[in-house]
Amino acid sequence: MGQAGVDRRVTAPSSSRALTIWVVSDGRAGIENQALGLAEAVERLTPAEIAVKHVRWRPLFDRLPSAFKTPAMLAPTSDPLTAPWPDLWIATGRATLPLSTRVKAWSQGRTFVVQTQDPRWSNASYDMIVAPAHDGLSGDNVFEITGSPHRITPARIAQAAPAFADRIAPLPHPRVAVLIGGRSKAFDLTEAHAADLADQIADAVRASGGSLMLTFSRRTPEAARAVMTARLSDLPGWIWDGTGDNPLFGFLHYADHILVTEDSANMAAEAASTGKPVHVLPMIPLKSGDKFARLHDDLAERGATRPFDGTLDGWTYDPLAETERAARAVLEAMGTR
Missing domain, CATH: 3.40.50.2000 (Glycogen Phosphorylase B;)
Structure with missing residues (x-):
């Protein structure tokens, strides 16, 4: 999925209720804001309910490879991750990978899974990866944007x-x-x-x-x-x-x-x-x-x-709206699945 060919219209999943979205990260602001910014952009395009989930692994298990981690290894301070599962799961960061790769099975295929940044592990397991174009990531499920998703509009x-x-x-x-x-x-x-x-x-x-x-x-x-x-x-x-x-x-x-x-x-x-x-x-x-x-x-x-050349000359340009462009792509993909 590249930058071209994205329909500017909003194509939301067919449903009369609000979309449920989980934003999942380890709670660090710089990490969380990527997933939350994308979720908020989706919410601006279609009715949605956003829940923020913080996950942390017990220190004994934190350094284990993602493939070996199970929910039982999560720290007690983690937010509960139980059914009903969301329509849309947006996650960021290494801590979320063992969960992002499993939530589709837990939800019996109902949850659409989005990972921001390059996961660098099991990249084919996510419905969509929203990745910075400068990372050079490629794949059928990769949607490239300039920079990373964020909350600023x-x-x-x-x-x-x-x-x-x-x-x-x-x-x-x-x-x-x-x-x-x-x-x-x-x-x-x-x-x-x-x-x-x-x-x-x-x-x-x-x-x-x-x-x-x-x-x-x-x-x-x-x-x-x-x-x-x-x-x-x-x-x-x-x-x-x-x-x-x-x-x-x-x-x-x-x-x-x-x-x-x-x-x-x-x-x-x-x-x-x-x-x-x-x-x-x-x-x-x-x-x-x-x-x-x-x-x-x-x-x-x-x-x-x-x-910066030491002067404050001004110029104009169209503001970047890459997070909204990614949100439209997520809704389009959910609507055609």
């Missing part, structure tokens, strides 16, 4: 924005949202590089007469966080320190420009769903970045992103 961030209006609305334009990632297998953010990025960002914001809205990732090294905070704190704006409600949606809603480090496929694709100019900040590569290069090439070809 213009309507959703607009709904969340009023909670932060008192703090953000008075800030001068252009308002520059800056999303900083951190160390990963492919990239690093050293203190020296963070200082250099901070100086470039500060120069651009000052030259424009605008303001800054900055948030860090959990992966941002403390030294990088400290040096960027120190060098940017005199600008008009808000550097979120992690206390209180996360203002990310407010930042995205009120931003005129979005700057995002290149290390996170999710952050770049989410930012591109706003339709606002997305400037990509370079990181220090630790190994070949072919996958990330493919993603950023895709975003650039769509007109969503450009490398």
